[in-house]
Amino acid sequence: MKYIAKIISQIPPSGIRKFFDLVMGMKDVISLGVGEPDFVTPWNICETAIHSIEQGYTCYTSNKGIPELRQAICHHLHYQHKIHYNPDTEILITAGVSEAMDLSIRAIINPGDQVIIPAPSYVSYGPMVTLAGGQPVYIYTSKDNGFKINAIDITNACSRKTKAIILNYPVNPTGVSYTKSELEKLKKAIHKNNLLVISDEIYDELSYDFKHTPWPSLTGAANQCIYLNGFSKAYAMTGWRLGYAAGPRKIIAAMTKIHQYTMLCASTPGQVAAIEAIQSGQQSVNQMREEYRRRRNFVVSGLQKIGLNCLMPKGAFYVFCPIDITGLDSVEFANRLLKEQKVAVVPGTAFGSGYNDYIRISYASSMENLKEALFRIAKFIQHTKK
Amino acid sequence: MDNILTILEKDARTTPEEIARMTKKKVSSVKKIIKGHEKSGVIVKYKTVLNKEMLRIDAREVRALIEVNIVPQKNVGFDYMAERIYKFPEVISCHLVSGTYDLLLIAGGKDLHTVANFVAEKLSPMQNVRGTTTHFLLKTYKEDGDILKQVEKDRRIAISL
Numbered sequence: 422m423k424y425i426a427k428i429i430s431q432i433p434p435s436g437i438r439k440f441f442d443l444v445m446g447m448k449d450v451i452s453l454g455v456g457e458p459d460f461v462t463p464w465n466i467c468e469t470a471i472h473s474i475e476q477g478y479t480c481y482t483s484n485k486g487i488p489e490l491r492q493a494i495c496h497h498l499h500y501q502h503k504i505h506y507n508p509d510t511e512i513l514i515t516a517g518v519s520e521a522m523d524l525s526i527r528a529i530i531n532p533g534d535q536v537i538i539p540a541p542s543y544v545s546y547g548p549m550v551t552l553a554g555g556q557p558v559y560i561y562t563s564k565d566n567g568f569k570i571n572a573i574d575i576t577n578a579c580s581r582k583t584k585a586i587i588l589n590y591p592v593n594p595t596g597v598s599y600t601k602s603e604l605e606k607l608k609k610a611i612h613k614n615n616l617l618v619i620s621d622e623i624y625d626e627l628s629y630d631f632k633h634t635p636w637p638s639l640t641g642a643a644n645q646c647i648y649l650n651g652f653s654k655a656y657a658m659t660g661w662r663l664g665y666a667a668g669p670r671k672i673i674a675a676m677t678k679i680h681q682y683t684m685l686c687a688s689t690p691g692q693v694a695a696i697e698a699i700q701s702g703q704q705s706v707n708q709m710r711e712e713y714r715r716r717r718n719f720v721v722s723g724l725q726k727i728g729l730n731c732l733m734p735k736g737a738f739y740v741f742c743p744i745d746i747t748g749l750d751s752v753e754f755a756n757r758l759l760k761e762q763k764v765a766v767v768p769g770t771a772f773g774s775g776y777n778d779y780i781r782i783s784y785a786s787s788m789e790n791l792k793e794a795l796f797r798i799a800k801f802i803q804h805t806k807k
Numbered sequence: 808m809d810n811i812l813t814i815l816e817k818d819a820r821t822t823p824e825e826i827a828r829m830t831k832k833k834v835s836s837v838k839k840i841i842k843g844h845e846k847s848g849v850i851v852k853y854k855t856v857l858n859k860e861m862l863r864i865d866a867r868e869v870r871a872l873i874e875v876n877i878v879p880q881k882n883v884g885f886d887y888m889a890e891r892i893y894k895f896p897e898v899i900s901c902h903l904v905s906g907t908y909d910l911l912l913i914a915g916g917k918d919l920h921t922v923a924n925f926v927a928e929k930l931s932p933m934q935n936v937r938g939t940t941t942h943f944l945l946k947t948y949k950e951d952g953d954i955l956k957q958v959e960k961d962r963r964i965a966i967s968l
Contacts, residue, residue: 437966444965454966461959544968593968715814715829722828765965772968788818792825 432548436771440755444765451786451794452765456593458657458738459785462694463705466656469697470690478689484681486514486665487692493699494665502638504648510670513677514687514695518623518651518664520680522587523549525619525647525666528675529585530555537578537586537616539570541741541772541779543593558583561775564743567732568595569603572610585617588636591624594772594781595741596717596734601634608639618646623664624737626655626706629714631735637667644669647676654737655706656698661691713738716784716791723795724782727802738785741769745778747805754780757805762797811840812849819853858955860947870899870915870944871922874908875930876937885909888935897925908940919943 435441444450485491491508498504506512515521522545526536532554538546540559547557560578562568575586588607591598599607611618620636637643651664664687666676680686717734724731724742731742744754751768758764769779784791810830814821823841827834844850859867877888885903889910893901899913916922926941947955 437968441966450965452965455963456967457963459961459963711810711813715810718831719825719829722831767966767968788821 428552428554431551435544437767440752440759440768443756444759447759447763450759450763450765451790451797453782453784453786453791453794454765454767455783455785456739457659457785458654458709459787460657460709462656462658462661463698463702465701466658466694466698470661470694473690473693478693480689482514482686482689482692484677484686485509485512486687487689487696490514490692490696490699491665493696494667497699498635498667502635504635504637504643504667506667507670511667511673513666513673513680514692515651515664515666515680516684516687517653517662518621518649519545520662520684520687521647521649521651521664521666521676522546522619522621523553524676524679525649525668525672526550526553526555526585527679528672529617531584533582534584535580535582536619537575537583539574539588539592541568541592541594541769541776542587543589543621544771546587546589555584556582559773561773562595564732568592568597568741569599570607572606575607575610575616576614579614579616583614583616585619586611587619587621589621589623591628591633591734591736593624593737594739594767594769595732596737596739597732598628598631598633598735600631601639604634604636604639608642612641612645616645618642619649620646621649623649623651623654625650627710627713627738628736629710629717629734633736647672652695652698655709656702657705657709658691658694658698661688661694663687663691663695713784716786716788719788720782720784720791720795723791724798727795727799728806729798729802738783740782740784741772741776742766742780742782743778744780747802749805750777751780752777754805758798758801761804762801764794764797764801809840811837812844815841815850815853856951856953860955868915868917869919869922870913870947871926872942872944873912873914873926873930874940874942875910875912876908876939877910878935878937879909880935888933891933892930895925895929897922897929 491512494512495506495508526549530553534555535558536550536555537558540561550557558578560570560574562570618636622635625633637646637648647666647668649666653659721733721740728746729742731740734740751770755766755768767781769776811826814826823834823837827837879885880887889901897914897916899915902911904911914922914925926939931939
């Protein structure tokens with residue numbers, strides 16, 4: 422169609438659209454394909470939003486977001502991680518981390534600039550870079566290196582045109598995370614190559630084996646970093662669409678410029694609710710984290726028992742599971758598992774072209790569902806083993 | 808609270824094998840810990856939570872909150888009277904509370920008459936019971952942390968990345 426912009430053709434269509442339609446057309450499916458918490462938003466947060474609507478908080482806010490929320494975020498980052506941001510100039514409230522990521526990329530990319538993205542990765546990063554006129558450059562990690570990038574990978578991926586690197590940890594879809602000393606090593610390579618870091622740390626509260634280290638908390642890292650976080654995963658608020666970016670004043674100002682002409686501001690009741698979340702939601706976060714930890718242990722040990730030799734994820738709520746013992750490719754595996762056992766998982770190829778031997782399993786589901794799903798997966802594997 | 812107790816409090820049907828997998832412990836040590844809790848009385852018993860309002864009408868029961876004022880006894884305070892009261896099978900729970908009365912009971916029976924009889928003929932005439940106020944429960948929305956209505960639907964879309 423002649424009206425559609427050329428750049429749209431450069432973005433690959435969704436790799437799972439057909440599969441998604443197939444899942445939606447079936448009844449009684451246990452879905453382990455959901456990328457959001459199975460908890461509902463804690464009631465104190467919902468109640469705050471309801472009250473705010475009753476009180477008439479239904480109008481626009483400042484482009485940057487409600488000052489109290491920006492202050493609460495700064496206080497949280499300072500109190501939890503000793504990271505200092507100015508709430509007036511270095512914080513921008515956005516419609517989820519997705520908008521914050523899009524703004525970050527659009528604020529820094531000139532046509533032809535390259536952005537490094539470790540793969541497998543969340544599906545949106547590459548297309549966002551392409552839409553901004555940039556070029557995504559992938560570092561393909563594998564199970565052999567624990568799905569982690571290292572300093573040499575970064576240096577090898579750099580060219581004259583490389584401007585930034587997108588980090589996301591704990592990682593969707595692998596659940597991999599990095600210790601502080603691993604991050605320090607990456608920092609050396611990143612700073613040596615003078616890259617800006619866009620760090621999506623939306624799963625930070627769901628870290629199970631060691632304390633999460635935010636990128637800007639590393640010495641000297643904050644002024645070369647846009648730190649992205651939000652409320653979706655930790656507070657089970659995905660549908661509220663609320664996130665934020667924190668970073669150097671000039672970058673935040675550039676992002677705010679785009680934001681004010683496109684989104685204008687994030688949802689007002691959502692922003693009020695987020696203040697409550699950040700001030701009083703820690704107990705709920707802790708309870709959810711413990712529940713996810715138990716489920717992770719249960720699911721990983723179950724998969725390993727079946728013969729699917731997956732790594733123990735350190736965070737988020739995903740297991741990136743190898744399926745090579747079946748001889749099936751990831752799409753065929755997902756299709757057949759769905760049809761034969763009514764369990765939905767996401768094919769690994771949705772997260773990068775090289776991941777045909779993997780599926781992503783989400784354990785954001787009740788223990789009852791997980792038990793039944795593992796039982797069905799075991800039956801399926803028995804029938805399909807090479 | 809210990810991880811194993813948290814799991815069992817949520818679902819008492821969870822097997823020691825499953826708990827072992829969730830907590831990365833050996834099955835034998837999970838069994839040992841559970842036995843220990845059972846022996847010490849931390850785990851009192853395992854039971855099923857029912858939404859009795861969904862039972863057949865003839866199988867339902869009537870419950871009442873009863874406020875009881877009592878005269879404390881020398882040396883034993885309220886404990887002696889509490890024990891004499893909570894031993895009645897009609898008493899489902901019994902708490903010593905602060906405020907304008909002393910004991911708060913939840914009593915139950917197959918019908919209104921049974922509970923009324925308990926109050927009028929057993930509880931009120933007891934020596935040292937100074938007075939009672941009975942509130943019959945009309946509807947229970949939430950009990951012991953469980954919301955008593957049918958499980959809410961999972962509203963998430965089946966696949967999201």
